[in-house]
Amino acid sequence: MRHLVPLVTVASWLVSGAAQAQRPTTLAGRSTVYAPRGMVATSQPLASAAGLEVLRTGGNAVDAAVAAAAVLGVTEPHMTGIGGDMFAIVWLAKQQKLVAINASGRAGSRMLRDTLAARGFRSGSQQGAMSVTVPGALAGWDLLLRTHGRRTLKQVLQPAIAYARDGFPVSPIIAAQWANETDFLRRDSAAAATYLPGGRAPKAGEWFTNRDLARTMQTIADSGIGVFYGGSVGRRLVQHLQARGGFLTLDDLRRNTPTWVTPMSVPFRGYRVWELPPSNQGIAALEMLRILEPYDLAAMGHNSPAYLHHLIEAKKLAYADLDRFV
Numbered sequence: 343m344r345h346l347v348p349l350v351t352v353a354s355w356l357v358s359g360a361a362q363a364q365r366p367t368t369l370a371g372r373s374t375v376y377a378p379r380g381m382v383a384t385s386q387p388l389a390s391a392a393g394l395e396v397l398r399t400g401g402n403a404v405d406a407a408v409a410a411a412a413v414l415g416v417t418e419p420h421m422t423g424i425g426g427d428m429f430a431i432v433w434l435a436k437q438q439k440l441v442a443i444n445a446s447g448r449a450g451s452r453m454l455r456d457t458l459a460a461r462g463f464r465s466g467s468q469q470g471a472m473s474v475t476v477p478g479a480l481a482g483w484d485l486l487l488r489t490h491g492r493r494t495l496k497q498v499l500q501p502a503i504a505y506a507r508d509g510f511p512v513s514p515i516i517a518a519q520w521a522n523e524t525d526f527l528r529r530d531s532a533a534a535a536t537y538l539p540g541g542r543a544p545k546a547g548e549w550f551t552n553r554d555l556a557r558t559m560q561t562i563a564d565s566g567i568g569v570f571y572g573g574s575v576g577r578r579l580v581q582h583l584q585a586r587g588g589f590l591t592l593d594d595l596r597r598n599t600p601t602w603v604t605p606m607s608v609p610f611r612g613y614r615v616w617e618l619p620p621s622n623q624g625i626a627a628l629e630m631l632r633i634l635e636p637y638d639l640a641a642m643g644h645n646s647p648a649y650l651h652h653l654i655e656a657k658k659l660a661y662a663d664l665d666r667f668v
Contacts, residue, residue: 389413392501405493408483412502428482445482445600447475450589471588482600496563507556514546572596620668629660
C-alpha cells in the first residue's frame with residue numbers, strides 16, 4: 343500500500359468544457375462544502391487540517407499536499423509514509439501545464455531470481471523484508487517542494503513530527519485496520535514494540551505516540567534527505583532489512599532519484615482523463631473508461647445488475663492487462 347500525495351493528486355484529473363450541475367447534498371446526506379480559497383481532502387482529519395493550515399499561512403497546494411501526506415504516515419501507520427512510494431500529478435496554473443512525478447523506488451540490487459527461487463518465493467507474496475523496495479516517497483516530496491513549493495521540507499514536516507512526538511487519538515477506521523495487522527506486526531519485535539503498545543493495537547480514541555519516528559523525521563528535517571538516502575538513517579534501515587532477508591543496499595538508497603514523467607490521457611464523453619504512465623497503475627483506469635465508452639450506463643440505472651456487470655467486467659479485463667503487462 344502507498345499514499346498518494348493528497349490535494350494536488352487524484353486518481354484521475356477531469357477537464358471539461360462545460361460545468362456540471364451541482365448536487366445540493368452528497369449521497370451521504372452531508373451538506374455541500376463551499377471552499378472559495380482552498381480545500382484539502384485526505385483519509386484522516388488531522389492530515390487534512392495540517393494541509394489546510396499550510397494554505398492558511400501562505401503555502402501553496404504542493405506544500406499543503408506534502409504536509410498532509412507526512413501526517414498520514416504518522417496517523418495511518420498500517421499504510422506507508424517515508425518508507426513508501428509517491429506518485430503525483432500537478433496542475434501548474436500559471437503555465438497551464440500538467441506535470442507528473444514517479445517517485446517509486448526500484449527493487450533492491452541483491453534481489454536475484456535464483457535467490458527468490460531458493461527461498462521458495464511465490465508470485466503474490468507481498469509482505470516481509472523481501473518485498474521492500476527503495477523508499478521513494480521522501481525524495482519525491484523533496485523534489486516537489488524544491489521545484490513547485492514555497493516551503494522547505496523541514497517546514498512541512500513539522501506537523502507530522504509533532505503528532506509522532508506528542509501523540510494523537512487513533513480514529514475508529516484506522517483502529518480497526520491496525521488491529522487486523524496484529525499477527526503480522528508480532529513477527530518483528532521492533533514493530534511489535536512500537537505499534538502494539540501493551541501487546542495490542544490501540545483502540546479507537548486511545549492516544550498513540552511514536553517518538554522514534556519523530557526523531558527520525560526531525561533528523562531528516564535538520565540534515566536533509568541525504569541522511570536517509572545513504573546516511574545514518576539509511577544504514578540502520580539497510581542493516582535491519584538485510585538481517586531479515588531483505589535485498590536493499592546502501593548504494594540502492596544513494597542511487598535513488600524520482601522521475602518526471604509525461605501524463606497519459608484518454609477522452610471520455612466530453613472529458614479528458616489523465617493518469618501517470620507505468621509503473622503506476624493508472625493505465626487500468628484509462629482502459630476501463632475506454633471499454634465502457636460505448637455503453638449507456640445511465641440508462642442501465644445506477645447499481646443495477648446490468649450496470650454493475652459492465653463495470654466489473656471492464657475492471658477484470660483492465661486488471662488482467664495490468665497484471666500481464668505492467
